[in-house]
Amino acid sequence: MAAHVGSRLSTATPYIKDLNTQVRKGEIKVPQFQRPFVWGVAQALDLLDSVANNYPIGSLLLWRTADKLATERNIGEFKLPETEDLTPTDYVLDGQQRMTVLYSALGAEDEGIGFSAVYDLEAEKFLEEKPGERPLHHFPMRWLYQTTKLLNFRTALQSHKNADLLQERFDALIEVFSGYQIPVVTLRDLTIEEVCPIFERINSSGTDLSTFDLMVAATWSKGFDLNEKVEEISYSLEPKNYGEIKGTTVLKCLSVVQYESANRERVIALRGFKGSPDKMDSLVDRTRKALLRAVDQLATDFKIHSLSFLPYEAHLVILTYIYANNPNLSAQALRRVRQWFWRTSFSERYRGAPDDFVTRDLQAIKSFVLKGEDGSEETFGTGLTNAEIKKMVFRKNNSRSRAFILALAKNNPKNLTNGNTIDTSEALSVYNRKQFHHIFPEAFLKRTAPGVERSNLLNFCMLAAADNNRISDRDPKDYLPELIGDLGLHADDVLRSNLMPTADEYDYTMAELGTFFDARVDIVRREIFRLCSGAH
Incomplete structure (x- = not known):
């Protein structure tokens, strides 16, 4: 897998100006699953200061694909142009906050919206640009790549009492920003199956990135929005105090109902429903009904009135699978469900368990609960000493x-x-x-x-x-x-x-x-x- 991906991984060190040009043309976009721009002014100014001092600011990770993802998020507050469907697009997987600052501060129109900064040549520091008259020694960073305005500013600076010193500082600023290059890693034409494990390990920004977020973007179209389907299920669970259910959990529930598997590969296979909205509606309805029955039992039988007290996510996923296959459990089946629940909880069976382990347990559940076969309750653990x-x-x-x-x-x-x-x-x-x-x-x-x-x-x-x-x-x-x-x-x-x-x-x-x-x-x-x- 690593070698296969590596053959389609490229690295480059473009100049900031070239990156901003790609953003302005809509060749680089932020997919829907990314969080909005959240950096404060202090963080943005620190980034510019790092560039000015030639400090490394980290690399960007892009995913180049001809598949069109949902891109409701532009760069910060800037609306970017649409690109042709057949034109490959670079989607930002990591580095959105940094790219947004660099575009807003250095690539946007002079009077455009968003973060705008000036460099105080006297104090040698960056400041957020404020409305009103601009001092002679404050250089608007959005003029950096505008030759005429840059030269006019330098000429005007000659009237300053410390012109020689400030022009020396100004030239050094222009030189470092014009020559600053950012490492960019681009994943080329990888499938969503190949990107998911890479994407899930990205956490440099402290954001909880998940397969669900990527799935929402990868399956989105004007006639189909997976996020809406998940929200429909979450909304139906709100009266039962389970509305905070995670999107990844809902995807696993959909997958176990459809494929008898919670593995990532089967979860990703749900994107095949993109072209069959009626089939997805049917699956969502079946899963929603099973989830409601599962939650009812968790609340009434196990006294779990909030996801905060659910021992493991696997309990909800497996219980959904049970009720999707048998909405009306017999007294014997209910007793076996209780055995499974309490034994797995006290034995910590699902502690750190991967999805394939949970998937294997579905077969044990099918035998023990749904088919009523004897002799397998010990599989799920025993009481404590x-x-x-x-x-x-x-x-x-x-x-x-x-x-x-x-x-x-x-x-x-x-x-x-x-x-x-x-x-x-x-x-x-x-x-x-x-x-x-x-x-x-x-x-x-x-x-x-x-x-x-x-x-x-x-x-x-x-x-x-x-x-x-x-x-x-x-x-x-x-x-x-x-x-x-x-x-x-x-x-x-x-x-x-x-x-x-x-x-x-x-x-x-x-x-x-x-x-x-x-x-x-x-x-x-x-x-x-x-x-x-x-x-x-």
């Missing part, structure tokens, strides 16, 4: 942390302070760590046992932020017996709902972190085993 549970630490992006929170929510927890049932749909609608309470408060442990891990999962339960503040940093030996006394006959029920030992099973007046974990771990392990067995 006491030792493994004791080592688990609360981490926002960790599947075991999320699964533990969901296990708590499944148990319909009641508030430790008053016995009221906690609204888990509200607590789990958006990630907020304040909804989760350290049974042994962080501040208390920091004060009494500074070397101990304070965020073990066994040290957490669900509790509203206001009640969390009420407990503050108190010693559990004090506040827990007090709360148990206030709860009276309901105390055992409230403690069980939080997967905590009852007052008969554990003496809270003698509560210590280690003994509490020993008493709680068996309760948590049994609940994990129950869920991994497919219990509702």
Whole structure:
């Protein structure tokens, strides 16, 4: 692959003036998937200063292809001319912000829109051009390649009291900008399949570039916009609090429904629908319905009211595949879905798993859930041992942390302070760590046992932020017996709902972190085993 691409990779070092000419002619464009121009004035001035000092400013990466991509983004605020359909176009994959500054500051019309800069020959620095009268020693950078205006400025500069010094500085400025060359790497006539892996690795600007963005641009036409199809699906999920679903996730869902694969090659194959909008509409409708059923189960069965608490993207993709193939699951199939979900969550099966791994699991899901074949539940993992549970630490992006929170929510927890049932749909609608309470408060442990891990999962339960503040940093030996006394006959029920030992099973007046974990771990392990067995 590398050698194949390398044979169609060219490098050049054009002058800034020549690059700007290509931009002005519409030969270089910014594809739709790129973010808008976001650089501030300070960043733009720093770039010009780097050129003036002959510092390297990085290379540009272009993709030359005769395929016309969606190019709603021009260069900054500048509307560029259309090119003939058969004329190859260079699309900017990396370097849009730098190219925009160079075109706006050096290539645009004098009174054109966008960033405009002057060089202060006295202070020897670049400034943003402001409306009003321009001082004699301020050179408008947009005159750089306009010979007549450049010579007129130099002539006028002779009347300055420091004419000789400023003209020397001016000549040096013109020389460095006129001779400055920028490394440009051009990928020539590569297919979208070849460009995607290159494109996905580009992150010099801190932008999250993805196959989805490239797919949107590569499939765009006046009669078909993949982004609109994805937005249609996202919009339908908004009432269920899943509207923030990523475009790449939707593409994978479309792909598993159509091809039984989440691999990049099959995702890219979806562009074949560009010429068949009716078929794409049908696929989008089928996927949307399956996604809605998947989200319904995630919310009602697994208490996942937001993507923030979904252990893995793979869970939504695979669940969509299941419901696309069987919209009305039997009780046995639902039990098997639960087994698969909890086992993969607690075993961290999809941690760092590539798409081809998820794709292979689709076949196991087809056998286990859709066909009801026996003996494959162990494929997805098993329950945890006491030792493994004791080592688990609360981490926002960790599947075991999320699964533990969901296990708590499944148990319909009641508030430790008053016995009221906690609204888990509200607590789990958006990630907020304040909804989760350290049974042994962080501040208390920091004060009494500074070397101990304070965020073990066994040290957490669900509790509203206001009640969390009420407990503050108190010693559990004090506040827990007090709360148990206030709860009276309901105390055992409230403690069980939080997967905590009852007052008969554990003496809270003698509560210590280690003994509490020993008493709680068996309760948590049994609940994990129950869920991994497919219990509702």
